[in-house]
Structure formats: C-alpha cells, structure tokens
Amino acid sequence: MLKNYFKIAIAVLKRRKFFTFISLFGISLTLTILIVLTAFLDVLTSPAYPDVNRSKELFINRIVLKSNKENYTSQSPASFYFVNNFVSKMKTPEKIAIHTGRNTTNAYQNNKKMEVELMHTNVSFWEVYQFEFVEGKAFNAQDLENAAQVAVISADTRSKYFGEGALALGKYVEANNIKYRVIGVVKSAPATMIYANSDIYLPYTLAKSGLKGTSLMGEYMVTLLARSTADLPLIKEEYSQLLKKVPHPEKNQEILLSYPDSYLESFTREIFGKGEGSGKDRFFLMIGIFVFLFMLLPTINLVNINVSRIMERSSEIGVRKAFGASSSTLVGQFIVENMILTILGGILGVLLSLLVIFVLNSSNLISHMNLTINLTVLGYSLLACLVFGLMSGVYPAWRMSKLNVVTALKANN
Amino acid sequence: MLKHLFKLIWNKKKENFLLISEVLISFMVIFAVFTLLVHNYRNYKLPRGFDYEQVWSVSLGDLGESKDKDSVGLMHENLRNALKSLPQIKELSFTSSNVPFSSSMYRTRVSYKGKELNTDIYRTEMSYKEVLQMQLVSGRWFSAEDNASAKKSLIIDKCGKEQLFGSGEAIGKMISLDGEEQKVIGVVESFKDKSDFKAPEPAIFTRIDTGNIKNIANILIRVTAGADATFEGKVYKLIASTMKSSNLEIKHLSDLRSSKNKETTIPMIIFFIVAGFLIFNVALGIFGVLWYNINKRRGEIGLRRAIGATASSVSGQLVGEAVVLATFSLIIGSFFAIQFPLLNVFDLPASVYLTAQFLAIVFIYLLVILCALYPGKQAAAIYPAVALHEE
Numbered sequence: 008m009l010k011n012y013f014k015i016a017i018a019v020l021k022r023r024k025f026f027t028f029i030s031l032f033g034i035s036l037t038l039t040i041l042i043v044l045t046a047f048l049d050v051l052t053s054p055a056y057p058d059v060n061r062s063k064e065l066f067i068n069r070i071v072l073k074s075n076k077e078n079y080t081s082q083s084p085a086s087f088y089f090v091n092n093f094v095s096k097m098k099t100p101e102k103i104a105i106h107t108g109r110n111t112t113n114a115y116q117n118n119k120k121m122e123v124e125l126m127h128t129n130v131s132f133w134e135v136y137q138f139e140f141v142e143g144k145a146f147n148a149q150d151l152e153n154a155a156q157v158a159v160i161s162a163d164t165r166s167k168y169f170g171e172g173a174l175a176l177g178k179y180v181e182a183n184n185i186k187y188r189v190i191g192v193v194k195s196a197p198a199t200m201i202y203a204n205s206d207i208y209l210p211y212t213l214a215k216s217g218l219k220g221t222s223l224m225g226e227y228m229v230t231l232l233a234r235s236t237a238d239l240p241l242i243k244e245e246y247s248q249l250l251k252k253v254p255h256p257e258k259n260q261e262i263l264l265s266y267p268d269s270y271l272e273s274f275t276r277e278i279f280g281k282g283e284g285s286g287k288d289r290f291f292l293m294i295g296i297f298v299f300l301f302m303l304l305p306t307i308n309l310v311n312i313n314v315s316r317i318m319e320r321s322s323e324i325g326v327r328k329a330f331g332a333s334s335s336t337l338v339g340q341f342i343v344e345n346m347i348l349t350i351l352g353g354i355l356g357v358l359l360s361l362l363v364i365f366v367l368n369s370s371n372l373i374s375h376m377n378l379t380i381n382l383t384v385l386g387y388s389l390l391a392c393l394v395f396g397l398m399s400g401v402y403p404a405w406r407m408s409k410l411n412v413v414t415a416l417k418a419n420n
Numbered sequence: 421m422l423k424h425l426f427k428l429i430w431n432k433k434k435e436n437f438l439l440i441s442e443v444l445i446s447f448m449v450i451f452a453v454f455t456l457l458v459h460n461y462r463n464y465k466l467p468r469g470f471d472y473e474q475v476w477s478v479s480l481g482d483l484g485e486s487k488d489k490d491s492v493g494l495m496h497e498n499l500r501n502a503l504k505s506l507p508q509i510k511e512l513s514f515t516s517s518n519v520p521f522s523s524s525m526y527r528t529r530v531s532y533k534g535k536e537l538n539t540d541i542y543r544t545e546m547s548y549k550e551v552l553q554m555q556l557v558s559g560r561w562f563s564a565e566d567n568a569s570a571k572k573s574l575i576i577d578k579c580g581k582e583q584l585f586g587s588g589e590a591i592g593k594m595i596s597l598d599g600e601e602q603k604v605i606g607v608v609e610s611f612k613d614k615s616d617f618k619a620p621e622p623a624i625f626t627r628i629d630t631g632n633i634k635n636i637a638n639i640l641i642r643v644t645a646g647a648d649a650t651f652e653g654k655v656y657k658l659i660a661s662t663m664k665s666s667n668l669e670i671k672h673l674s675d676l677r678s679s680k681n682k683e684t685t686i687p688m689i690i691f692f693i694v695a696g697f698l699i700f701n702v703a704l705g706i707f708g709v710l711w712y713n714i715n716k717r718r719g720e721i722g723l724r725r726a727i728g729a730t731a732s733s734v735s736g737q738l739v740g741e742a743v744v745l746a747t748f749s750l751i752i753g754s755f756f757a758i759q760f761p762l763l764n765v766f767d768l769p770a771s772v773y774l775t776a777q778f779l780a781i782v783f784i785y786l787l788v789i790l791c792a793l794y795p796g797k798q799a800a801a802i803y804p805a806v807a808l809h810e811e
Contacts, residue, residue: 025711026712029704033704033705036697040694113656113669113670120649120652120653183481184656184657184661215664303445304442304701307438307442308442311705312705312709315709315712
C-alpha cells in the first residue's frame, strides 16, 4: 500500500515540475533557516572545548542587592571578598573556579596595534575548564601565592603577538606596561564560550584592585563543579544557606539575592528572570512563538499550492470515491504523499544547511565557532519536517475528501 | 468593471481565502521591514552634531581605591602636560566614561519650573567642544569666566532645549540638576552620540568639578592626520608610566562608531534576509496558484476571446482580479497596521508608520502585479478555437 502511495507521489511530483520546485524550495529553505538557528543555539549551550563538564556545573555571575522597599537595586558580579571568604568555603562542590570578566587593553608590537583581553583566574580554573595546552602548562598554587608575573596566553594571541608559528614559552608579553612571562599556551577557546574565553590569563593575585575591602560588588565570577549531577540541588541548597550568613549592613542593601544557575539559566535569568524563577520557561516560550510565526507563512503558502494541486486531481479522486474509497483512506493517502514531499524537502534542507554551516564556519565570523549538525539538531529538524508536512497536508486533504463524487467526476477538463 | 471584479472574487471567497490570508501576512512582514527601514534611515539622516574622525578615546581603567580629589586633580594635570607636549596631539579633554559611541551611559533627571526631563549628563572641560568640534546654536561654551561665577554653569543640546523650553529662550535660565540650581550658558546642536541609527536624546554638558573628579577616568584626544600605531604605542607608554592604571585602553571613535552601528545593522540584515526569503517564497506561491487558476479557466477565457475580447482586456482582467484580491488583504492589513500609530506601540512617530504602510502597500501591489503578469500574458495567448475545442 505504502509503496503504491510512494509511486503515485513521485508521479505527481514529476507531472507539474514548477509546482514541485516551489514546494521543495519553500520547505527546504524554511528548514535550512531552522536548522542553522538550532545549530547555533546548540553551539551556544552544549558542552564543548574547553567547558566539557558543563552538565555538572553551576555558575554564579551576579549578586543583587535590594532595599527593603525594593526601590533601590544594584547588581554586579561578586567581589573577591565575597568569593574568597564565603563561596570558596563551600563543601559540596568538587572544585571551585573563580575568574574575572574580560578586561580589554592594548598591546603594541611591530608597529601594529592589538586589542587583548585579560582575565584573572585562580588555579582551580584550569581544572574545571579542560584547556588543551599547546605549550607549557598552567600556573600553580605557588605562582599564585607569590604573585609571579606569569601568563597563559591563547594560541591566537601567540600568533598575533609573536608571529605565525613562533613559539612563545619563556618569552614576554606586555600589557598595561607590565611584562609577563609566558608559561603556557592554550588552544584558543571559541568566542561562543562566553565565560571562559580570553586572550591572556593571569593569576588573580596580579590584579591591581578589587582584592581588598568588604564590598560585595566586584568583578569576580564563579564556576562550581559538582561531583555528579545529583549533587547540583545540594549545592544550590548550600549556597542559599551560605547567603544568609553574608553580612550586608549598608542602608538600602537589606536584601541579598544570588543564584547558582546552569549555563543556560545564567543567561535567561538576566533577560527573562523574575524573582526566583530563572526565566528558562519564558525563553523556550519565546523561541516557540518565533518558530511558529516564522513557519506560518511558508505553511500557508504550501497549503495554498497543495489545494491547487489536489483539485487538479479531482477526476482521480472522483473515480476512487465512486469505487468506494472512504474519505479517511483518501486523506491518509494525501497526507502520506505530502510527507514524502516534505521529507524530500527536508533532505534538501539538510544539504543546504551543511553548505551554509560550512560557509559560516570557514568565514570565521565568530572566532573559532564550530557549528555542527549533530544528532540533536537532526532530530529537531526531522520533527520540524513532520510538523510542517502535517500542518500543510491536513487542510487540503480535508477539502479533497469533502468533494462530491458527481462534481469531481464532471469537473474534469 | 471594478465592481464586476469584486463580485467575481467575492463569489469565490472560500477558494480565495488562503490566498488572501497569505498576502495579508506578507503585508504585515513587509510593513515591519519598512517600519524598521524608514525609522533607521530617518535617524541616519539626522546631523550628528560633532566630528569623530581623528579622535581617540583613552580609558584609564580603575584608578584604585583611596584616591583623594587633590591627588586625582594633580594626576590629571601631569597627564595633560605630558600629552600636550606631543606635537601630534591637537587638543584633549578629560571626560566622564560616556564618550560618544560607548556603551556607557549616565542619565539623570533635571527640572525647570516644575517641568522634568530625563537627560544624559556629560562631564567635560573647556576643550571638549574643540576636541569633538561641536557647533554652538546660541550662547557660548565654558570659558575661564565661569571659574569666578557663583552659580555652576551648564550647556544643553538643541534636542534637550526644545523639550525643556520649547521655542523659548534657554540662555540664562536656571535648571535644577544634582540638587542645585545651575545656569544655562549655551545651546549646542543635537548630540547624536549613541549610534548613527539612534535619534539624539537630551544631553547636558557640565564641567568636571571637585565633586565628581574622582570618577573621571577618560580622555578624548584629537590627533593630527599623521598619527599612526607607532605614535599610539608611544602615547600608551607615556600614559602608563605617568599613572598607575589597571586597564589602560585606547580606542578610536571611528572604530567605536562602526561597532556601535553594527548593533543595528547586523540584526537588521538578518531580519531582511529572512523576510526576503519569506516574500520570495510567497511570490512563487502566488505565481503558481494564479497560473494554475488560469489553466483551469481556459474555457471561459476562450469564450471571451471568441466573442471579441482583445488579448489585453483578457490579461487586464486577470491582473485586475489579482489586484482586487490584494486589495481585500490590504484593507484588512491596513486595519491592523493603523493600530500601531493609534495605540503608539514601540514609541515611534506616527509618520514613520504611515510612510512604512504606504510603502508596504505599494510593494504588495507591485509584487502581485508582477506575479500576475506572466499568467495573464499566457491567458491572452489562448486561441479560442483550441480552448473551446477541448470541451
């Protein structure tokens, strides 16, 4: 039976090549855009070099201080005081990485200007984030304690600073008029690794400010690595207990809020978060609405074309009905035919997205971003394909099944 | 004729329902595209009010804690003298961190006789106007005579002046800012400093004084045309050795401007690509459906030709039908589109929406006519003998 449907579908597709082209064009381009978007979201959120442990990690990126009446709010990353005296005393996490945000400064080498980003980190940072060392190694606790003027640089920085292919170990990089000895070179992290990518990594003891004082606001971020995913709720619990012990005596700072979030939540909280909620649900809702609106137009277009095509076959339908085919059989047949068309369009769409992704990757629009079509992405696009096929097939099939036998047979011209 | 066409479409409203809704949604997409385009283009055409070429912005970074205002003032003077001695530097001014095209903002509320205004505040010096080559509309910029005056003086831009004083005179009026009355001594051209695509907002320029000098960590430098990367490296070294800074950074305003503009243009380009693809898709769909409908009506067209209709009147009828169909969609679409200026969604001026709506209507008509022309021509080429014979 299915084989028959398949044969009919192919025959119909061959009959009106222009219509087939329009349908396939619409389906494949719609899917291409969806697949590329999914791949992009996937690269932003799923674990990859150097952040391979992401499913076991929680991120503390900001603390919020509010007044009792909530008419005064300030938020920023945490201070070193807060991180060092409270967060680093936590027991449940296996490792605690702390680092600052990226600070940009300039470097001048061989009459060229470079912009370099500096990040101050602790030693655990190198254990939580699995950087691949091209040369040398990370700084150790001894370097950190002695405030040794050493730096780990990225491979990109090495080739920009010392020239293509040159080795950097033991040489000096200069930033803010201070020379740092290079003790390690890591493979550059992609720009899509929002927290961990930087050009130069320094021990936090070299930071010129922010290490003293008891203010809670500062520029440090924390990554908590759990022993297993089962520990994540325990860490959240411990953190909320810990917050209660943090003194914040200043006026207008009566309420202290901060949450250890999963990677995705740490972004959605900033944009959609409300109170305790991380805003993840709203984020998915927005994506859903966008995808729906985006697919609406191509779907209506496809429905329109399908209705035209199906009416063209009214004589065939009339004959089948006259010989006793039920409406549901006809509807089933048409939906299957439409699915075959959609899946053909889907295959084209995947091929097109491979091309687009190849172009995007090789253009280096976002440095070191490596978009891929993996199983998740493929799964979602297959789902989109099926939904698309169903949505655009049901209405024409229903219209067709309503056809009156007599008019259908007569309408042939 | 037109009435007849309306009747034809109305009789087949069920068949045409899908086509109408498709054109309707396309209209809404095109309306959004044109609203964005018109809005951004209008802002782009507005004068900037200053010149950013050959201007560098130096961010001194965090100057550390425990600095008292006297030592900051001394450091500023040392730095100024050191930089001024370089021949490539024409003029420089210390300023708050909200330099043009930066992401930094400092906003506050000022009032004049009970009328309030949210405005950007820029801390500047006497040389600021020269560095950015701003144009005065009336009054004067800060000068040495302000040092002696009892009241603090400030300068407002044209945009802020119009919102606060309307068409009246601003010079000499007292504005309440930072909890004290300050005197307006000058009006400059509107200051479009957020990006080329953002309309100017009210701006007030005040002088750096002992109250805020601790937070001043930026310098704007106007350099001569010959200043290159080597010279920039020299300036960097000079500043770094004159003061202790944690993150010294020199940026060119022209670079800041292009990266700021990208915040508008890149999302816009992505949106246009997606919208363009949708419209192309729809155009093909309309084309296909019209073509199919005409093939279905060969008999009718043949009959009309047989009783003397000319080729152009036949193709005219088909194009006319498509236009009437589009009109149905556009009437419904305009009903929705007109709600935007009426309800003042997104805070854009009504004229932007109306222009966009007009352009979108023209675009949709053109699109539909274009899609109908070829099928119409084909219909006109039908020979009555052949068409009627088929029956």
